[in-house]
Each structure stands twice: as C-alpha cells, then as structure tokens.
Amino acid sequence: MTALRTGVTALAVLLAIVLQAALLPHVGWRGVVPNLCLLVVVAGALTRGAHFGVVLGFCAGLALDLAPPADHLAGRWALALMAVGLVAGLVRRDERPTIPVVLVTAAVASFVGASVFGLLGVVTGDPGVAVTDVLLAVVAGVAGDLIVAPLVLLPLMVLLTRFEPQRRLA
Template sequence: MIALRIGLAALFLMVAVTVQTSVLTNIAVAGVTCDLVLIVVIALALSRGPEWGAIAGFAGGLLLDVVPPADHTAGRWALALAIAGYMAGLIRRETSTGPVGPLGVALTVVLGTAVSLFIYSATGSLLHDPSVDWGEFGVRLGIAAGYDVVGAIVVIPLVMWIMGRVVPARERRRVLP
C-alpha cells in the first residue's frame, strides 16, 4: 500500500513537471506559468500531512531544479517547495483531521505560492544571481497566485481523491468517522 502511494505521488510529480515545463508555458500569462508542481505538492500535503508535504516538495522542487530549461543553482526550488509543502501539511493537521474546505485550499495555495516564490527569490539574491529582479517580484507573485488558484481548482480535488482511494483501512476509520 505504501509503495503504491509513493509510486502514485512520484507519477503525479513527474507528470506535473513535464506539463509545467512544456505545455503550460505556452498559455503563460505575462510569462508567468501555473505552478503545477507546487499545486501537486500541496495536494499531497493536504491529503497525507507535513512529512509527505516536505518530502514531496523536496522531490518535486529538485526535479524543477535539474530538468532543462532550468539554469539556476540546484536546490533552490527544492528548498522553497519543501517548506511550502510542510506548511500546507501543517494547515491540514492544525485545523482538523477532516477534509479542508474549498476556501481553505485556495488560501493554502496562495500562501504556498507566496512562500515558495519568496524563498526561491531570496536564495537567488543570497547567491548573487543577477537574474532575480525584486522590482518584478510583486507583479509576478500576484499573477502566479491567481493562476495557481485556478489550476488548483482542477488539480487538487483530483489528486486528493486518488490519494484518498489508497488510504489504508485503519486510517480511513480514523479520518472519516
């Protein structure tokens, strides 16, 4: 069961990376694409908790770091998405063991986008990456957050439903009374 879950999560992340780098960039809004990987990470975190969020964020971010056309120091997206995933998992644990409402999911996505973009840009600044432009940061964050919520409406229920199907019996009893 656990192998199946890990396999499914890996599959989701790989599909997300591929789609984000080669399909979604063609319908980018002012150059900003939908962070599909972040959305999948948040969905995994919301359905499985902060550990899963952190590890899935690390794996997904690492893929974003090394899959071409990435040309920045590896580890930056990994750090950003790991922390965003962990926080999303905490939100799920803190509120209740039950499912998070639609508004909660939307706020989680906005928060995750803000945190991950900020960490990614801040690490870039610390490493003296000349391409990080804080003047453009606000605009791009706004567009990205809006776009991500739109993407999340489609992706998060799908991922959470599939992950919910492979929950072990004892946990299902605990989570869904």
C-alpha cells in the same frame, strides 16, 4: 500500498514538470505559468500531513531544479517546495478541509514557495533578480496557481486519498 502510493505521487510530479514546461507556456501570461509541481506538493501535504509534505516537497523541488530547461542553482525549488509542504501540511487538521480552505492553502503555499525561491535568488546574487521582479512574479504566480488549483488540486486530493491507508473514523 505504500509502493503504489509512492509511484502515483512520483508520476504526478513527473507529469506536472513536463506539462509545466511543454504545455502551459502556450497559455501562460507574460511567461508566468501556473506551478503544477507546487500544487502536487500541496495536495500531498493536505492529504497526508506535514511530514509527508516536507519530504515530497524536497523531492519534487529537486526534480524541478534538475529537469531541463532549468538553469538556476540546484536546490532552490527544493527548499521552496519543502517550505510549501511544511506550510500546507500544518493546516488545521481537526476536520476535513473544505474547498475554500483548500484554495486558500494553495494561495498561501504558492506565495510562500515563489517568495522563498525568489529570495534565495536574491541572497545568492542571481544577476537577473530585482526585488520588484520577484514581487511581480510572485503575484502573477499566485494568480495562475489559483486559476488551475480547482482543476488540479481537488482531483489530485481525491486520487491521493484513495491510496491513504484506511483509518478508523473518529
């Protein structure tokens, strides 16, 4: 079960990376595309908690850092998506999340992820990054993520939940 779950999650991450690079630029706005990888991490963290979210975020981010055509410092998305996994995993967990909670979590996670990524760029002195650019990309990225979140996040959460080991209902 665990191996199957890991496999499905890895497959989702791989699919997200490929679609994000090859399909979405055709529908993106001014080059800003929805970050599918981030949504996969949010889905994983919401269904399985912060512990899983942190590890998944780090691994997915690392893959995003290394897959072509990425050329930024390796580790930036890893740290950003790790923060995303942590934030999404710490959402109120005393009851099942409602759809609005899921969407707000996705928006907050997208904001956190894009901000951490952008700010790491500013800190490491990436020459192309001005603070205004970061703000614009963050806002546009959050909007894009929110648009695709219902299409990606909800089915993914149902899928991942199927592989969750059954617990006794409270």
